[in-house]
Amino acid sequence: MTCKSPIGFETLLGYWLGEVPETGEASLEEHLLGCAYCSKRLERLVALGSGLRAAVKDGKVSMAVSASFVEAMKQAGLRLREYRVEPGAAVNCTISADDDAVVSRLRAPLANVKRWLRK
Ligand SMILES: [Zn+2]
Secondary structure, rough: OOOOOOOOOHHHHHHHHOOHHHHHHHHHHHHHHHHHHHHHHHHHHHHHHHHHHHHHHHOOOOOOOOOOHHHHHHHHHEEEEEEEEEEOOOOOOOOOOOOOOEEEOOOOOOOOOOOOOOO
16 A cells, blocks of 8 residues: 555644645545545554543643643643742642643753764
């Protein structure tokens, strides 16, 4: 099963997220309907996303995310409890049954810090 002009990963991701402009959506859907290779790739992407979403939602993972990711979580209706921690400060955080996730924003002076890679 192959495709002569496979839909790019970013386009597939955009389609799944509903970010494909209307002008390109019809031809994209037509391609997906007629192409088992690309529709399978989309299926895998959706399955991966669902698994990831479930793992995050169930609190099985903790991770560093971007501000736009946090904004997307809010847009998706997740209830977030947010903390902002200044350098040298501490916070007693909590989570309740009404929260979907806890977001901690840690401020740190990083001027002149060089990237350090663990070997
Ligand atoms: Zn294809």
